[in-house]
Amino acid sequence: MTLLNHTVSQEEKGLRIDKLLAKVNEDASRSQVQAWIKADLVKVDGEIVKSNYKCQEGTTITWEIPEVEELDVIPENIPIEIIYEDSDVLVVNKPRGMVVHPSAGHHSGTLVNAVLYQCKDLSGINGVIRPGIVHRIDMDTSGLLMVAKNDKAHVSLVDQLREKTVKRSYLAIVHGDITHDYGTIDAPLGRDPKDRQKMAVVDGGRNAVTHFEVIKRFGQYTYVKCVLETGRTHQIRVHLKYIGFPLAGDPKYGPRKTLEIDGQALHAAELGFEHPNTKEWLEFEVEAPEDFKKLLINLEKMS
Known part of the structure; x- marks a missing residue:
């Protein structure tokens, strides 16, 4: 389990807890958050709550993201341009026309299938279908995307996105x-x-x-x-x-x-963020595709 927490601000007072957590967790849907709540993985000041709980200012919400099942997405030998890689993060240049992760109608040929062929270890926070995926770009948008290779890196990158420090x-x-x-x-x-x-x-x-x-x-x-x-x-x-x-x-x-x-x-075209481990600022730029x-x-x- 990955344990996360959030303190309710004055602006967030009165929001339903499932709505707030879907907002705090950029890549989690409201239905996913409700599943966590039903599984008693979400607490407010140590107490289990229901999905319709109205948040109170100053209280601390803690929630556990369950460990993922064994990955069932098949790695595929699809050419993908890796701009940067180390033990914590990947930066890839996604081509136009490629879906980021498997979904209805797109079970193969995705960025996740391609990345799994190149890299066996990715963070599991986003589940079996979206391993390592911290943020997305649309299928017909090309360009830079960062991928987390472990849960610590994933949490750091999501925090940076939430704090609006990612370029x-x-x-x-x-x-x-x-x-x-x-x-x-x-x-x-x-x-x-x-x-x-x-x-x-x-x-x-x-x-x-x-x-x-x-x-x-x-x-x-x-x-x-x-x-x-x-x-x-x-x-x-x-x-x-x-x-x-x-x-x-x-x-x-x-x-x-x-x-x-x-x-x-x-x-x-441009992506910049603080490295989750070294804290070094990394910045990348790639040209637009030929078309x-x-x-x-x-x-x-x-x-």
Whole structure:
């Protein structure tokens, strides 16, 4: 078991404990948290509580994440670019079109299958389907992803994400001419009430902040750099659509008439974090894939 704890702040007072723990555990769903509570793995000041317990300021929540079962995800010899590796962490450059971990409809060919072939030891905190996965990027987003090789590293990296100290910047091509050189989008995100397969800006959603900087304008399109302050599902895609500049090639949030690219023009270009063991600051950068760069060349010619 991995034991974690959290002290309830004034802002969190009154929240249901399952909702709060799903928020604190970035990669845990509310149903997973409820399963922990039903198994009596969650306590408040040492007392077992139910899922509908309303949190009180200053109390300490402790919870145990159960040890995972023997891994049943099959390692696959899939080429994957490893940017950095040591005994605690991996940094990989995920190609566009690759799912991060197995799920319904994607039982093989995922990043997890590929990483397990290269590395047998990964953290078990996220269960048998998502070993080592600390954060995710969408299937059709390329770029840098950090993977934990043991539970101590996993907890450290998740804490850094929660404390917003991890550097994550993306390159994106969007529809429209963004006139401001810099900007910040601060809008809460949650499930789209009209389409549960999508995310949207909604009242009462989870806090989400994206900073952007214009790199180059091409008239009907703009090349931007986006920096994540938070890391919600589809955050950049939804935020840019929200301000009227959807990502080129985005099949879920963008227009049908768009640039020729297989998936959204979004690339996780920079990643920086404190090493879980040595405390050294590590920072990595990778170029966008060839189809992304080709789009920029064509836009330059057209402008």
